[in-house]
Amino acid sequence: MAKTVIxxxxxxxxxxxxxxxxxxxxxxxxxxxxxxxxLNGSGKTTLLSAIAGYKQHTAGKLEVLGQVxxxxxxxxxxxQIGWVSASxxxxxxxxxxxxxxxxSGLFGTLGVGAEISDQDVKKARALLEQWHVGHKSDMPFSxxxxxxxxxxxxxxxxxxxxxxxxxxxxxxxLDVFARENLLQWVKKIAETTDITIIYVTHYPEEIQSCFExxxxxxxxQVLANGNIDETFRSGVLxxxxxxxxxxxxxxxxxxxxxxxxxxxEEL
Amino acid sequence: MTQxxxxxxxxxxxxxRSARCCCRFCGGKLEIRKxxxxxxxxxxxxxxxxxxxxxxGTEPEIYLSAKYFVxxxxxxxxxxxxxxxxxxxxxIAKVCDIMAWENKxxxxxxxxxxxxxxxxxxxxxxxxxxxxEEELAQQKCSESQG
Ligand SMILES: [Zn+2]
Numbered sequence: 001m002a003k004t005v006i007x008x009x010x011x012x013x014x015x016x017x018x019x020x021x022x023x024x025x026x027x028x029x030x031x032x033x034x035x036x037x038x039l040n041g042s043g044k045t046t047l048l049s050a051i052a053g054y055k056q057h058t059a060g061k062l063e064v065l066g067q068v069x070x071x072x073x074x075x076x077x078x079x080q081i082g083w084v085s086a087s088x089x090x091x092x093x094x095x096x097x098x099x100x101x102x103x104s105g106l107f108g109t110l111g112v113g114a115e116i117s118d119q120d121v122k123k124a125r126a127l128l129e130q131w132h133v134g135h136k137s138d139m140p141f142s143x144x145x146x147x148x149x150x151x152x153x154x155x156x157x158x159x160x161x162x163x164x165x166x167x168x169x170x171x172x173x174l175d176v177f178a179r180e181n182l183l184q185w186v187k188k189i190a191e192t193t194d195i196t197i198i199y200v201t202h203y204p205e206e207i208q209s210c211f212e213x214x215x216x217x218x219x220x221q222v223l224a225n226g227n228i229d230e231t232f233r234s235g236v237l238x239x240x241x242x243x244x245x246x247x248x249x250x251x252x253x254x255x256x257x258x259x260x261x262x263x264x265e266e267l
Numbered sequence: 268m269t270q271x272x273x274x275x276x277x278x279x280x281x282x283x284r285s286a287r288c289c290c291r292f293c294g295g296k297l298e299i300r301k302x303x304x305x306x307x308x309x310x311x312x313x314x315x316x317x318x319x320x321x322x323x324g325t326e327p328e329i330y331l332s333a334k335y336f337v338x339x340x341x342x343x344x345x346x347x348x349x350x351x352x353x354x355x356x357x358x359i360a361k362v363c364d365i366m367a368w369e370n371k372x373x374x375x376x377x378x379x380x381x382x383x384x385x386x387x388x389x390x391x392x393x394x395x396x397x398x399x400e401e402e403l404a405q406q407k408c409s410e411s412q413g
Binding site: 053069074075092095113140 | 274277280281302303307309310312313318319320321322323344345357360361378
């Protein structure tokens with residue numbers, strides 16, 4: 001039986017009197033591929049930040065790879081999670097050079113220290129080449145296009161050979177070809193490795209057939225959680241989105257979300 | 268080494284560096300900051316408030332040498348970028364990295380500083396700020412009180 005890699009029980013994140021997340025019960029097994037779906041402000045990024053060790057929950061329980069975060073486990077756990085989140089890292093990395101950003105993934109920190117070996121630098125440069133940004137290694141992050149920035153963050157996530165890959169709206173801001181490449185890469189990782197994938201999106205067309213599980217969030221709470229066929233359904237999604245929608249699969253197996261018109265509603 | 272010791276070592280190293288080293292880009296003073304406000308004390312980084320960036324820093328002697336090299340030799344690693352103050356800072360930081368790498372591999376530089384006495388060429392030294400041990404101790408003392 002597969003090991004549990006993420007477990008939350010009644011987990012809350014509070015900011016002042018406001019709950020960013022409330023009573024989150026969720027369990028993820030090794031090798032599973034999850035979609036997290038919800039509108040802006042539903043708590044998706046907060047949940048991921050907590051899982052990746054960049055935000056502390058305020059109540060309840062959070063276990064990652066069988067351990068809880070504290071000052072002694074923080075970095076060893078954090079570096080086993082490849083976290084790609086432009087909305088989070090943008091704030092800290094705008095003037096940092098691309099190579100250093102990738103190297104920081106080795107330590108689960110934001111900055112890099114003296115521990116970097118020549119081998120680490122070679123690995124980082126090879127990853128940047130693989131993601132078509134090798135020629136930008138010494139440039140500041142802010143000078144790259146959105147697509148290039150996303151590739152840098154993916155290289156950062158991969159450098160530590162993570163057990164869990166957390167992709168926070170990775171398709172946002174990408175052109176059509178870059179998004180296609182990204183989706184193909186995610187599919188390949190899902191099909192050929194044992195890495196657990198958590199993929200956050202609010203674009204249903206990014207939900208590929210390799211995703212078998214889904215967590216739906218609304219106002220910081222879990223609305224549905226389980227097999228995607230049972231959770232990503234018209235009724236629940238209409239509730240999440242606040243208007244009647246219909247879920248269908250196209251000929252490629254991708255999910256399509258459509259607004260229901262009045263007539264269909266009446267039927 | 269236990270995980271606890273690793274974390275404590277990192278905190279100690281960052282504190283020492285922030286007191287001793289300077290920014291690779293602007294040569295400015297570094298400070299310890301909790302950039303992400305979590306309850307985890309370990310989530311601290313070294314920061315240059317002048318550049319508003321996370322900055323591990325370099326030895327002041329290396330910064331001065333790199334700055335001199337870029338200015339005197341008109342070194343430019345970024346010929347495609349505009350020739351402005353920002354590009355100059357990026358060039359100095361690049362030379363700092365190269366010099367630090369070389370010094371480390373020659374056995375002159377460890378994470379805790381130079382292993383040999385450094386005698387900088389006076390032309391490079393310029394108006395370098397020299398902090399003696401007493402001042403360094405005072406600085407550490409005021410930081411720990413703060
Ligand atoms: Zn600076």
